[in-house]
Amino acid sequence: MDDNVLKEVEHKFNEFLKELKPVFEQKFIEEKENLEKYQNFKIETQVEDLYEDWMEGVETLPLPEIEKVETIPHHDGHHLKIIYCLKTNEATLIRKIKIKSDGEVTVLNSIFFDYKYNDIMLSVESYFDIYGNLIFKIKKGE
Numbered sequence: 001m002d003d004n005v006l007k008e009v010e011h012k013f014n015e016f017l018k019e020l021k022p023v024f025e026q027k028f029i030e031e032k033e034n035l036e037k038y039q040n041f042k043i044e045t046q047v048e049d050l051y052e053d054w055m056e057g058v059e060t061l062p063l064p065e066i067e068k069v070e071t072i073p074h075h076d077g078h079h080l081k082i083i084y085c086l087k088t089n090e091a092t093l094i095r096k097i098k099i100k101s102d103g104e105v106t107v108l109n110s111i112f113f114d115y116k117y118n119d120i121m122l123s124v125e126s127y128f129d130i131y132g133n134l135i136f137k138i139k140k141g142e
Contacts, residue, residue, distance in 0.1 A: 001064040009061050010088055016057030017090050020111065020126060023047055024136055028115070035117065035140070043136040044129075051132055058109050061086065063095055077101025114141075 001009075027043045034041045063084035072079045079100050086093040091113035098106045110127040121141035129135055 001062070005062070006064055009064065009086065012057050012061060013086060013093060014088060014090060016053055017111070017113070019050055019053055021113070023050060023134070024115070024124060024126065027136065028117070028138070032117070035120070035122075035138075040137070040139045043138065044133045045136075046132065047134050048132075050134060051128060054109075054128055058093060058111065059107075061093070063093065067094075074101060 023045070024043075027045050031041070031043050063086045065085050065087070066082065067085045068081070068083040070081045072081060077100075079098065081099075082097045084095040084097070091111050094110050094112065096106075096108045096110075098108075100106075108127065110125050112123065112125050115122045115124050115138075123139045123141060125135075125137040127135055
């Protein structure tokens with residue numbers, strides 16, 4: 001990918017992160033008591049404005065790096081799995097594309113970032129589900 005295009009892609013992604021992280025922080029503060037109860041937990045919310053920005057700032061971004069290409073033998077033929085990624089200092093965007101032998105295509109985009117809370121490092125995965133809910137999966141670090 002051309003350096004100028006890469007810089008533009010990273011800029012768009014970082015601009016989206018400036019919207020996403022405050023939403024996470026607000027929802028996390030409301031749910032932080034779950035951190036003491038569980039090793040892993042999930043927060044679901046609906047943020048319509050952010051969904052529109054997700055479509056522009058995440059779904060349509062060309063990603064610079066192919067992380068993995070895998071052909072998976074299946075009873076109905078081979079399936080193809082391609083994983084693209086964009087890594088910045090702030091977060092990592094992963095796009096998983098699965099193509100089944102019947103031509104069905106599934107695309108999943110997830111953003112991964114770290115968040116520090118009271119000297120505990122948390123790993124956060126964020127994505128929108130098929131119903132338009134913003135999901136944050138939170139795991140305690142070691």
